[in-house]
Amino acid sequence: MSVSPETLLLILGMCLVTFIPRFLPMLLLSSRSLNPQLERWLKLVPPAVLAALLAPELLTSKGGAEGARLFISPDNMMLLASIPCFITAWITKSFFGTIVVGMAALALLRFFLG
């Protein structure tokens, strides 16, 4: 149970470069009124960032940036499981339903095909 000075410094550095981008834009922009165009642009950020995070998870093979490749195939169980998950999300709008269906789909696919 010890903390080496080098590691502490590393963690503090990581903390700063993560924490500052998380609060500073919010803090600086809150005190001024936003251009309506900018506000509309910012409202597109959530769907964009979500899709940008999700798509590589579903459509590429795991294994680091170097070994990554497009993985659209019936062998891609994450992608297959995402289909009932998307449908459930669209129809039920339920968080839990969507997540449970996705997890169950992946589990069943692994059980029967894996």
Next chain:
Amino acid sequence: MNMSVEQAGKFSPSLFFEGTRNAVPIILGYLPLGFAYGVLAGEAGLSVLETALMSLLVFAGSSQFIAVNMILAGAPALSIVITTFVVNARHMLMSAAMVPFVRNWSRARQILFGFGLADEPFVMNISNFAKKEVRYEEALGVNVASYLGWSVPGIAGAITGQLMGDLSPLGLDFALAGLFIALLVPFFKERRELVTALIAGTLSVVLYLAGVGRWNIILATLAAATIGLLLPIQTKKAQQEGADASTGEATSAVSTTSPASTDEQNGGQS
């Protein structure tokens, strides 16, 4: 809910715990990931305390995984910090996107809330914000529960030093993808959001495969939001006015609590 008491500035525990309940899917997804991080950190030579400190002070899953891998590979600390900045640069956009909803909060509240703005609490919160009036306590509850849901399994992983068995038969590793899907799909009601998401997803994959490393998320987000804004897409209101009976039925079926509905009202005013 007693609004008059809340608006007097009193911290409402009931709203806070409503937020923590909303974070349960996030905690579920974090559980195996956090645990795996703790195990990996131990293998990279971090002590239990160091492993815990990183989760508690950084709270950024993907960059913690990358950092631990870089430590394992003997990378210098400065390069790890720079990589962390690149990986987390997207948070600047996410933070800015929060502005319309948090601008009346005090600076201290914004800073505390900002500390917990990892991807999953961000999207959970911003979806809530778009749906209804969300108070600070509830938003903070989402962040705090996510924070603990990430940190505690990491510490457990560091202490036990081994993975908690193979969880893949349970499909638990789909939890975060499932959460992202659950949060993303409501945006699809609005055509501009749908197109923006499709562009962002495509660009993110292309950039990732092209080897831009961890820049893919922020680059794809910047480009897609910009293209999405410029596209000549009809607003939902205009669509509905011109809609015939069949499409009218389709749109009304999904009209209740859309994150995009408030968006469109604002867009219409501008």
